[in-house]
Amino acid sequence: MNKSFNPSVPPVRPAARPGRKLGPITGTVGSAHCAWLEPMRETYLLSGLTLSELSIRMRLAKSKLSELLRGTGLYPRWEIVFSLATELQMPYWPLYRLWRQAAAEAHKSREWIERSSERTALTTTHAVPPLDHRAFRELVHDDYDRYAQVFILDADLCDTAVSDTFDILWLRWNNALASPDIRRFAWSVLRATVMARTPHLDGRPExxxxxxxxxxxxxxxxxxxxxxxxxxxxxxxxxxxxxxxxxxxxxxxxxxxxxxxxxxxxxxxxxxxxxxxxxxxxxxxxxxxxxxxxxxxxxxx
The missing domain is CATH 1.10.10.10 (Winged helix-like DNA-binding domain superfamily/Winged helix DNA-binding domain)
Incomplete structure (x- = not known):
């Protein structure tokens, strides 16, 4: 494991945009929903696009876009999330997996989930992570899994937490590469993902x-x-x-x-x-x- 993995890339700086500042994610949004919503907000804020521009491109009201990016209102259908991801040039597959999981945790039925995404054909263009992401995953996966097993004793939940970590990293890969240390960036994602599924007692992991x-x-x-x-x-x-x-x-x-x-x-x-x-x-x-x-x-x- 004693290997360095920290490609050097120029830092990504958010572009200035006119108009009203996007509000924060509402406090009622669950951890599974946040898993894909936070990377999407992050990508939007770095894109330089405005809600007005996205509204015209997507033919969707600015208020609906704002609701989606803040996690307010009803859980969004995949076709809307997919449309926004297309405009933001985000990879579809990790986003779709995280979206489905959050939909299930939001008590959406299997029929609703399938109906919500049946009109959207996922291409295979973004089905494979970047090469350096795959190399990083191969390097740390086993140790990430060992760490997660200490906190999450259910094998399926443990596997899901580790898999979610790499999906979130895929969505945020450019930010990870631009961070001071990709390993530290990735560890923070793993820790947050594992702790979200760890039982807590008096605010401390059990x-x-x-x-x-x-x-x-x-x-x-x-x-x-x-x-x-x-x-x-x-x-x-x-x-x-x-x-x-x-x-x-x-x-x-x-x-x-x-x-x-x-x-x-x-x-x-x-x-x-x-x-x-x-x-x-x-x-x-x-x-x-x-x-x-x-x-x-x-x-x-």
């Missing part, structure tokens, strides 16, 4: 279920040993969920996935020194939470 699937637990032979190890694992995982984001990710990759520090550095797009520092601070915090009495007794002696 890792307790993963404690029942630890290597240490399976290596034990007696029920007493398993119960003791399970209690220790539950306490450790509960404490881990309180770590800051970067420290939690480093600990998951290092201690639960068994990835070497240099490879964690390459995977997350951060320096090796930062990885070691995050791990050191995380271990110190966990020891202070899990073994405070032992430390106090040792200092008193």
């Amino acid at each position: 890792l307790a279920r993963a404690a029942f699937d630890t290597v240490a637990l399976h290596a034990l032979t007696t029920d007493t040993e398993r119960m003791q190890q399970m209690a220790e694992s539950l306490e450790l995982f509960k404490a881990m969920s309180r770590l800051p984001e970067h420290q939690l990710d480093v600990m998951v990759l290092r201690r639960l996935c068994g990835i070497a520090p240099v490879d964690v550095s390459a995977l997350m797009g951060v320096s090796l020194a930062a990885v070691r520092s995050d791990e050191r601070h995380a271990v110190h915090f966990l020891e202070s939470v899990i073994c405070p009495q032992t430390e106090t007794e040792g200092s008193s002696a």
Whole structure:
């Protein structure tokens, strides 16, 4: 995994546009809907096109376009999303997959989904990701999957989260290439996608279920040993969920996935020194939470 992947391209700057500024995405939009809506908004804002221009090209009212790009109103039919994607020159296939998934999560029936897209023929022109996207996916896929499995125990949901990550990256590939570090950009997409499907307790990712699937637990032979190890694992995982984001990710990759520090550095797009520092601070915090009495007794002696 210790490989560099950060093609150098000039930064993409949003073009100035006249007229009223597009409002934010409404707070009621779900994570699956945001998965394709945010890249579409991002592409629109960078395109230099105005809602008036798009309205004329698409023969759709500006108010409807604004609703679509803000996630207000009813969940949009695919033919409208496809029409806007065509004007913005976005790849259709990842957008369509994400749109279908969000439609299902919006409780749209299978018949509605099929009827909504039956008039739109998807060409194969945009069916294959860019070559560098495919190379990047091959490089990081297995490690992304191992990370996701820690948080999402359902195999199908885990596969979906990782697949969605690469679809979102495909939609945002130009922005990823223009970012300071493509690996760091991609990791932020993976983390957001995984966390959207991770159960949370008091605003923190719930890792307790993963404690029942630890290597240490399976290596034990007696029920007493398993119960003791399970209690220790539950306490450790509960404490881990309180770590800051970067420290939690480093600990998951290092201690639960068994990835070497240099490879964690390459995977997350951060320096090796930062990885070691995050791990050191995380271990110190966990020891202070899990073994405070032992430390106090040792200092008193």
